[in-house]
Amino acid sequence: MQKAVFPIQSHADITKAINFMHTNYTQAINDGKPLVVRINQKEDDRSKAQNRLLHMWFGQLAKHTGDEPETIKYEMKKKFLARMCVRDSEAAAEAYEAVMGYRDVLRLLDGQEKLTHTAKYNRVVKMFIQDHVKSSKLNKKQFTEFCDKVHAFASVKLGVYLTVPDDLMYLRE
Secondary structure, three states, X not given: OOOXXXXXXXXXXXXXXXXXXXXXXXXXXXXXXXXXXXXXXXXXXXXXXXXXXXXXXXXXXXXXXXXXXXXXXXXXXXXXXXXXXXXXXXXXXXXXXXXXHHHHHHOOOOHHHHHHHHHHHHHXXXXXXXXXXXXXXXXXXXXHHHHHHHHHHHHHOOOOOOOOOHHXXXXXX
């Protein structure tokens, strides 16, 4: 039997849920797997539900690329969230300017000096991401924008269809 989710917005929706249980409970009991009913409220804010969805997507992308989900998370933060944080936070914008200044100096170097400073630059970028690019600081609108960018990137650039479970579908509406 397939899992079902019934958002309840009217009495008719209650009837659909009850009908589903009536239709399927006998088969479920005969299979030795009785139905389980969970009742939750829709979460409207930048929430655990959004986090679950995004981390599920990081896992799906990790399976596609062979990377770890944390690596995907870092790369998506660097690719999309950094721009949003710089746009929306003066402190992040100042730190970003310093990182870009270091990058510009790095371009003038060559040889061993460039190799040495490239490693240092990469550590500075990582510290910038850790200190200034945090999804926990986002409001619902910003987090939705980030999710939309990840979803579009996966579809267009990687050809990966990111799934949305029925119980989280309202986050994409």
